[in-house]
Amino acid sequence: MLRQMISRLEKASALDAVSDRLQSAVQNVVKPQRLRDVLHGTWLGHPLHPVLVQVPVGAFMSAAVMDALPGQRRAATTLIAVGTASTAPAIAAGLVDWSSLRPDQRRVGLVHAAANSIALGLYVGSLAARFSGRHGWGRVLAYAGLSVAGSGAYLGGHLSYQQGAGVNVASSELFNLPDDWAEVGQVSALPEGRPTVRTIGGVRVLLYRLGDEVTAMVEECGHQRGPLGEGEVEGSGADACIVCPWHGSTFRLRDGAAMHGPATGDQPTLRTRIRNGVLSVATP
Structure with a gap:
């Protein structure tokens, strides 16, 4: 009852x-x-x-x-x-x-x-x-x-x-990613200084290329699963942040750090590896 x-x-x-x-x-x-x-x-x-x-x-x-x-x-x-x-x-x-x-x-x-x-x-x-x-x-x-x-x-x-209020709902997406390295594609195909989205194992991953380095994070906002890939970028270079279009949570692209709420936890990030110009990602 x-x-x-x-x-x-x-x-x-x-x-x-x-x-x-x-x-x-x-x-x-x-x-x-x-x-x-x-x-x-x-x-x-x-x-x-x-x-x-x-x-x-x-x-x-x-x-x-x-x-x-x-x-x-x-x-x-x-x-x-x-x-x-x-x-x-x-x-x-x-x-x-x-x-x-x-x-x-x-x-x-x-x-x-x-x-x-x-x-x-x-x-x-x-x-x-x-x-x-x-x-x-x-x-x-x-x-x-x-x-x-x-x-x-x-x-x-x-x-x-x-109901999951206050829970970092993006963390559970890590369990849906492959345990081993998953190949994403050529690094040269990624735009410089502009985030892009790829789907890996059914999980949308936000990629951010800065020079020869690439950061990968879960694309669904940890606050309420907002589509970070549709958000606006604030700043540039190492200080660039992605702003969730739903509630304004702001995460630094190079490491997923939460800069502004309502999200309180950092956005889950993945390990990245570049070999022969090919990017691969893996769970932390």
Whole structure:
């Protein structure tokens, strides 16, 4: 029954009106690329949101333990205050990540955010009750908040592990490539300083020739499988980057390094070998 409910949620297009408006608002508010990269976690090489949520989750879980022990009112109140205050950066990072997802993922993410917002409201109410001396009511609200947050966490897990949000989806393409060297063709046939696409073992590979050196990377963007081969090139030479036409993730062509998000991980690259003017590639 639970799986059926999640499946219906993924297909609940009625949520798209709210989702689209919120997506537009987030993208309009968080416009600077540097800020978006910080919140995505591009600088970290890993999504930042899962890291940030550890603080409020840890604080709220610890507060639940303190509330169950005698004489720990002050400790529980302090922990809830810390958890409530630390939600702000986690929310910001989560919203920026959410705004670059596909529609079915955004539907689940919207309900995930709504559940966490309700949980946060319950914790704020718990703090207010504790500060006014109603500690019993404060404990009730805190445990209710933890229960609702648990539902939100379930949806977050589904979003990440079942729907693949935040996962470098290009990495799995490496398993479809030949284990041994696969011949691509004459290096001279590749344009200088301009990426081109070849299909190897059913996998589209982006090639970039710079002088006598050629870089090969998986052509599907690791963020949401966007076609990098259709993207624009920024810069030139060793600093040239390819920009995904779907969400703007930017990768350096010579080594696949992620320069701008929403992608956080580097684009998977292949080994290259040139013998007698013939290029071959192999898995890392």
